[in-house]
Amino acid sequence: MIPAAFEYYAPTTVAEAAKLLAKHGDDAKLLAGGHSLIPLMKLRLAQPKAVIDLRGVSELSYIKEASGGLSIGATTTYYQITSSRAVAKAAPVLAEAAGMVADVQVRNMGTIGGSLSHADPAGDLPAVVLALNASISTATSAGKGRTVPIDSWFVGLLTTSIKPGEIVTGVSIPALAHMTGTAYEKFANKASRYAIVGVAAVITLDTSGACKDVRIGVTGAGPHAVRAAKTEAALKGKKLDEATIQKAAGAAADGIDCLSDVHASAEYRTHLTKVCAMRAIQKAASRAK
Numbered sequence: 001m002i003p004a005a006f007e008y009y010a011p012t013t014v015a016e017a018a019k020l021l022a023k024h025g026d027d028a029k030l031l032a033g034g035h036s037l038i039p040l041m042k043l044r045l046a047q048p049k050a051v052i053d054l055r056g057v058s059e060l061s062y063i064k065e066a067s068g069g070l071s072i073g074a075t076t077t078y079y080q081i082t083s084s085r086a087v088a089k090a091a092p093v094l095a096e097a098a099g100m101v102a103d104v105q106v107r108n109m110g111t112i113g114g115s116l117s118h119a120d121p122a123g124d125l126p127a128v129v130l131a132l133n134a135s136i137s138t139a140t141s142a143g144k145g146r147t148v149p150i151d152s153w154f155v156g157l158l159t160t161s162i163k164p165g166e167i168v169t170g171v172s173i174p175a176l177a178h179m180t181g182t183a184y185e186k187f188a189n190k191a192s193r194y195a196i197v198g199v200a201a202v203i204t205l206d207t208s209g210a211c212k213d214v215r216i217g218v219t220g221a222g223p224h225a226v227r228a229a230k231t232e233a234a235l236k237g238k239k240l241d242e243a244t245i246q247k248a249a250g251a252a253a254d255g256i257d258c259l260s261d262v263h264a265s266a267e268y269r270t271h272l273t274k275v276c277a278m279r280a281i282q283k284a285a286s287r288a289k
Helices: 016-025 039-041 079-084 084-089 092-097 104-109 111-119 125-131 229-235 241-249 266-286
Strands: 007-009 027-031 050-053 065-066 067-072 135-139 145-150 154-156 165-172 181-186 195-205 213-218
Touching: 007 111, 016 027, 016 050, 016 135, 016 165, 027 039, 065 165, 067 084, 067 213, 079 092, 079 104, 079 145, 084 092, 092 125, 092 135, 092 181, 111 125, 125 181, 125 195, 125 213, 165 213, 181 266, 195 266, 229 266, 241 266
Parallel strands: 007 050, 027 050
Antiparallel strands: 065 067, 067 165, 135 145, 135 165, 181 195, 195 213
16 A cells, blocks of 8 residues: 655646646646545556646635636635535535535545546536536646536546646636526445435526426446436426426436446446436426526
8 A cells, every 4th residue: 555656746836737747748647635546546556657736736726706607726625615605606506516525534635626637437526517517627838728618528437538738727617597406416325425326407497487408417327427418308398397307317327338336236326317317306496496
């Protein structure tokens, strides 16, 4: 349980961190909260020659209101998110989900940027940012940062669309429309509190009470977080009565290659996805009224 030897760097600006990353390339790893990287290093599943610690980069830790939505820095912790009045107002489902992550020690250290960069298939926030239609900002030493729509971010197991030399700098969340309700439901691993399955729902109703817009994010079920497209299609334009919600939730796992492991079989994850989707939709719809 001892990591291989490495050089440690503690930059204080994004520009300095980006230069170090460009210099060391594939031999470097970025450290944010450390809850994913450090265990991998101790097991020697990861053996970076350089570790670039972002915790001293103060410009990456912030929560700002932006045009009714939010701008959140990459090293903002789960605790800061769940205790923020701005988040509770503009994106309550994000505060709700952040408060369900692991335990208080992890929430005090773990970061939103670390979570979305690592893209753990059982992480909570990936489903939530998908439902919120967020975007990810990056920076490079050459000044060629990007803004990546969240629908293009998660591409595989522990894999995102980030490019070599890029550092995640922040997450932008658009303002919620009028009459929008949000919810996050998960079935958690009792020991780690990781999501065996988690479903986030963001639902907007029209004046008649029908579903005007909807985004459903699913985590834990498959290799990476995805949207439940068939469920969304089954809800849009419909009055959200019990029969409609139940039928739509029944399609939540469609298209997902559900995982099977020591925690749950693929069949059980399929069942959990439907149950969590139904509960999240019901709760989000009730909150939109």
